[in-house]
């Protein structure tokens with residue numbers, strides 16, 4: 001007996017379509033750009049993409065009206081299981097005070113005090129906000145609990161919303177262990193890891209002065225890897241340090257921030273398998289120097305862009321905003337920034353089924369109120385995302 005075929009949806013009259021499938025398009029760029037294009041989705045996947053004039057019949061038809069379409073954004077770095085607010089800290093920082101890692105403690109206290117329902121409502125709110133801006137895949141981390149039960153709780157809540165969950169017990173040393181950081185590392189690599197590993201895909205560490213040094217980071221990442229979690233690292237955000245080299249050495253999926261890099265760091269990223277994930281929302285919100293995307297791209301590194309959405313140092317869920325910053329201030333072309341926010345994010349999550357529009361990929365599509373993806377940087381701050389399909393289902397924004 002044959003199963004009933006899934007209904008097909010045709011999105012046609014797409015003025016320009018970014019496929020991220022080189023060789024597909026009529027321009028020789030990694031974006032695989034198609035003009036006057038169409039896609040067909042069925043069963044949550046793309047089943048056809050090509051010139052609109054040759055599109056097959058489908059059960060449902062959506063006319064894109066000549067607008068641009070892109071793969072849904074892949075936000076490979078966020079911290080969305082939290083409670084509370086740090087408006088006062090941001091306000092103070094914008095009045096001339098330096099950002100330090102210790103501000104995280106404020107959010108830790110608020111998160112511990114919150115109920116499960118409050119945390120779930122909060123993550124739901126920010127995910128809805130992100131979806132409306134075109135994000136169809138996101139990674140998110142624990143790291144505001146810093147006790148065995150609070151870290152495991154954060155990951156259980158995160159896992160209701162995404163498969164891309166990251167154990168970040170090593171965000172900062174828990175306040176209770178301020179005088180015993182070695183004891184905290186023992187907790188993170190022992191009982192806390194035992195409680196968190198079943199709910200996480202990744203292990204992460206904030207390798208930075210004021211957080212964890214290279215030896216501690218190595219111990220934490222190695223312990224996580226032994227439990228089947230793949231490493232990713234908060235590296236070289238506030239200054240030079242061992243994070244990037246450690247990430248490459250341990251074959252981490254991603255080194256995130258990469259703001260302060262030596263030539264040896266750049267070489268390591270260019271020659272290793274670790275993606276360099278740049279988080280310009282953090283530099284924006286801490287008024288810090290920008291990471292040099294041009295230098296990484298020139299060396300041959302794979303670059304991803306992500307929001308780092310968190311209440312302390314980068315409270316934006318907007319991938320278009322990050323694209324605009326990357327183009328304006330980090331030396332990226334609009335094409336490169338778009339690629340990094342979609343296919344680059346997928347690479348940082350070691351996924352090949354998202355961040356691209358090709359037969360078999362998950363049907364994640366964002367339609368822009370613009371004739372070209374370039375408008376994401378050309379028209380910063382303007383809400384250009386008009387429609388979003390995630391796994392073939394059109395989001396209802398209640399418009």
Ligand SMILES: [Zn+2]
Nearest residue numbers: 077079234308
């Ligand atoms: Zn982060």
